[in-house]
Amino acid sequence: MRKSRRIAVFDSGFGGLTVLAELQRTLPTANFYYLGDSARAPYGTKGPETIARYGRECVAFLMRCDPDLIVVACNTVSSIALEELTALSPVPLIGTIEPAIDVALRRSTRGRFGVLGTRATISSGAYQKGIESKRPGAYVHAVPCPLFVPLVEEGLTDCKVTAEAVRMYLQPVVDSGVDTVVLGCTHYPLLLPALSRFFGSDVALIQCSKAIADRVAEMLRIGSEEVSAGEISFFTTDDVERFNLLGSYFLGGVRVSAELVRLDSGHT
Amino acid sequence: MRKSRRIAVFDSGFGGLTVLAELQRTLPTANFYYLGDSARAPYGTKGPETIARYGRECVAFLMRCDPDLIVVACNTVSSIALEELTALSPVPLIGTIEPAIDVALRRSTRGRFGVLGTRATISSGAYQKGIESKRPGAYVHAVPCPLFVPLVEEGLTDCKVTAEAVRMYLQPVVDSGVDTVVLGCTHYPLLLPALSRFFGSDVALIQCSKAIADRVAEMLRIGSEEVSAGEISFFTTDDVERFNLLGSYFLGGVRVSAELVRLDSGHT
Numbered sequence: 001m002r003k004s005r006r007i008a009v010f011d012s013g014f015g016g017l018t019v020l021a022e023l024q025r026t027l028p029t030a031n032f033y034y035l036g037d038s039a040r041a042p043y044g045t046k047g048p049e050t051i052a053r054y055g056r057e058c059v060a061f062l063m064r065c066d067p068d069l070i071v072v073a074c075n076t077v078s079s080i081a082l083e084e085l086t087a088l089s090p091v092p093l094i095g096t097i098e099p100a101i102d103v104a105l106r107r108s109t110r111g112r113f114g115v116l117g118t119r120a121t122i123s124s125g126a127y128q129k130g131i132e133s134k135r136p137g138a139y140v141h142a143v144p145c146p147l148f149v150p151l152v153e154e155g156l157t158d159c160k161v162t163a164e165a166v167r168m169y170l171q172p173v174v175d176s177g178v179d180t181v182v183l184g185c186t187h188y189p190l191l192l193p194a195l196s197r198f199f200g201s202d203v204a205l206i207q208c209s210k211a212i213a214d215r216v217a218e219m220l221r222i223g224s225e226e227v228s229a230g231e232i233s234f235f236t237t238d239d240v241e242r243f244n245l246l247g248s249y250f251l252g253g254v255r256v257s258a259e260l261v262r263l264d265s266g267h268t
Numbered sequence: 269m270r271k272s273r274r275i276a277v278f279d280s281g282f283g284g285l286t287v288l289a290e291l292q293r294t295l296p297t298a299n300f301y302y303l304g305d306s307a308r309a310p311y312g313t314k315g316p317e318t319i320a321r322y323g324r325e326c327v328a329f330l331m332r333c334d335p336d337l338i339v340v341a342c343n344t345v346s347s348i349a350l351e352e353l354t355a356l357s358p359v360p361l362i363g364t365i366e367p368a369i370d371v372a373l374r375r376s377t378r379g380r381f382g383v384l385g386t387r388a389t390i391s392s393g394a395y396q397k398g399i400e401s402k403r404p405g406a407y408v409h410a411v412p413c414p415l416f417v418p419l420v421e422e423g424l425t426d427c428k429v430t431a432e433a434v435r436m437y438l439q440p441v442v443d444s445g446v447d448t449v450v451l452g453c454t455h456y457p458l459l460l461p462a463l464s465r466f467f468g469s470d471v472a473l474i475q476c477s478k479a480i481a482d483r484v485a486e487m488l489r490i491g492s493e494e495v496s497a498g499e500i501s502f503f504t505t506d507d508v509e510r511f512n513l514l515g516s517y518f519l520g521g522v523r524v525s526a527e528l529v530r531l532d533s534g535h536t
Contacts, residue, residue: 039318040308045421047507050307147429150418153313161415161436164429239315264532 004230005030005220008067010058013041014153014243015186016073017250019096022209023071024232026217032232033065036247037263039237042149043076044118044185051120052081057263059085059093065233067091068220071212075185076118079126092219099211100182101130107204108180111135114173114203115142117184118149127184141176145169145185152187155249158194166191166198174199182206190250234258272498273298273488276335278326281309282421282511283454284341285518287364290477291339292500294485300500301333304515305531307505310417311344312386312453319388320349325531327353327361333501335359336488339480343453344386347394360487367479368450369398375472376448379403382441382471383410385452386417395452409444413437413453420455423517426462434459434466442467450474458518502526 007027009020013036020034035058037043043051055077062070069092072078072085078095086093104113115127122144131140147165156162173181181203183189189207196205236243236258247256275295277288281304288302303326305311311319323345330338337360340346340353346363354361372381383395390412399408415433424430441449449471451457457475464473504511504526515524 039314041313045309046307047510050506146422147415147418147424150415154414156415159436161429161432164432168427168429238318242315 004228006033006065006067007031007069007071007216007220008033008035008062008065009071009073010035010037010062011074011186012036012043012054012076013038014246014250015149017247018186018189018207019071019073019209019212020232021251022213023216024230026213027220027230029228029230030220031230033062033067033235034232035062035235035261036243036258037237038239038243042118043074044120044149045146046120048080048120048124051076052084054263055081055085056088059089061235061261061263063090069094069216071216072096073186073212075208076120079117079121079124094212094215094219096184096186096208096212097126097130099215100184100206100208101127101134103208103211104131104180104182104206105135107206110179111138112176112178112180113138113140114176114178114181115140115184116145116148116169116173116181116188117142119144119146121184127182139176139178141173141178143169143173148185148191149187152190153246157190162191162194166194170198174203178203180204180206183208235261237261237263272496274301274333274335275299275337275339275484275488276301276303276330276333277339277341278303278305278330279342279454280304280311280322280344281306282514282518283417285515286454286457286475287339287341287477287480288500289519290481291484292498294481295488295498297496297498298488299498301330301335301503302500303330303503303529304511304526305505306507306511310386311342312388312417313414314388316348316388316392319344320352322531323349323353324356327357329503329529329531331358337362337484339484340364341454341480343476344388347385347389347392362480362483362487364452364454364476364480365394365398367483368452368474368476369395369402371476371479372399372448372450372474373403375474378447379405380407380444380446380448381409382444382446382449383408383452384413384416384437384441384449384456385410387412387414389452395450407444407446409441409446411437411441416453416459417455420458421514425458430459430462434462438466442471446471448472448474451476503529505529505531
């Protein structure tokens with residue numbers, strides 16, 4: 001039996017757990033190392049220099065787990081610093097943007113795209129440029145939705161406040177006649193019920209997690225010779241109890257037992 | 269002419285600027301040093317250990333400005349770590365909790381209090397214990413309002429989303445018949461129009477900033493012999509441009525020009 005693959009995953013906090021869940025479904029024999037930098041979350045409201053530094057510190061920490069590859073399960077870091085982190089990292093890195101764009105391009109019938117993300121993700125223009133370079137002439141309506149992350153982290157995924165926030169941010173997106181909307185933040189899949197109801201069945205809602213999982217499987221060429229189930233190790237920079245509680249909520253009830261770590265050594 | 273007093277003020281980000289504004293109105297001849305730790309904001313959703321460490325790092329940084337005293341203009345840090353920080357600090361520290369409670373006790377007619385704050389502030393029980401120790405038998409209804417900080421930081425102080433959030437958190441507070449409500453977070457004064465409309469004129473809304481400014485003036489015995497206007501220095505741990513923009517908004521249009529600093533040296 002081959003040695004189990006080691007896959008490291010990080011995010012500012014809990015959002016990346018939606019990617020981890022999909023990775024584990026697709027690659028049940030791999031060992032996972034998940035880092036949530038909850039002590040400095042959210043990233044999406046912060047400046048590009050800060051976000052890039054946090055990304056470097058997360059990669060540096062995860063390299064200690066000796067991974068075969070690292071998944072940047074945070075759209076904010078992916079959109080600001082993927083190139084820089086790829087240049088620094090001794091192992092391959094996979095971000096969220098390109099896999100999500102590829103799925104969106106395949107699904108779109110009329111080339112009219114909405115992109116929802118944090119303020120930092122949308123300001124970076126990463127999705128807009130990525131879509132336009134692969135499908136010149138595409139219409140892209142990109143909207144920062146900064147309240148969505150706190151709403152999800154508070155478990156307010158389907159209430160009147162959420163409905164009002166959805167309407168405030170997304171009415172102009174609907175009005176512009178998009179056919180495909182990219183959920184450009186790993187927190188947003190938890191808002192799917194509210195978003196689906198708002199957009200209706202004519203608009204395709206795109207998550208990156210399945211596309212990322214497929215790409216990781218392909219890169220690591222994980223075959224059927226592995227049979228033992230893999231394990232997940234969790235690391236957080238903030239309160240362990242809250243991480244375990246919210247982590248379990250994001251992972252649909254799975255038991256989570258995280259280890260407290262520090263990233264801010266001041267040396268990166 | 270006496271040497272100008274030096275007053276250091278810190279908060280997780282922008283909320284403490286509501287306290288700074290009041291301090292400057294009361295003490296126009298003092299020099300101020302304001303630190304907003306925006307790179308790790310918000311504090312109120314984080315765990316007590318993390319919050320205490322951030323508080324220590326803020327105090328350590330501000331000591332370099334050689335202040336006469338330090339104002340902890342953050343209810344979250346004040347409620348979790350004021351005692352610890354006071355023990356560590358070579359200069360006097362003033363937090364938000366006690367001054368706010370003293371005003372609330374003077375204003376209340378029937379001894380029925382509401383307290384609004386971050387999750388960490390309310391969980392600490394600092395306001396509840398403080399009120400009950402000074403007025404035994406008082407009724408205290410304390411409610412965490414975690415969406416209020418992101419709403420304020422997004423400038424959404426008076427819209428439908430805010431109105432829904434206010435109703436969600438505060439309807440039970442109104443229903444419990446309080447006569448006095450403490451705004452236990454330095455962001456909340458920016459929600460005053462929405463909160464006043466919701467509570468109506470029979471409920472007194474208490475901010476800590478005036479009480480803190482009066483206490484600082486008393487402690488420093490600032491008299492009339494000082495005539496020159498003081499200056500304000502701003503420090504932030506995140507994007508300077510965003511700090512200047514949001515800082516100016518919080519300070520009602522004053523020009524803000526912050527310096528970027530790092531706190532996370534890993535040595536505190």
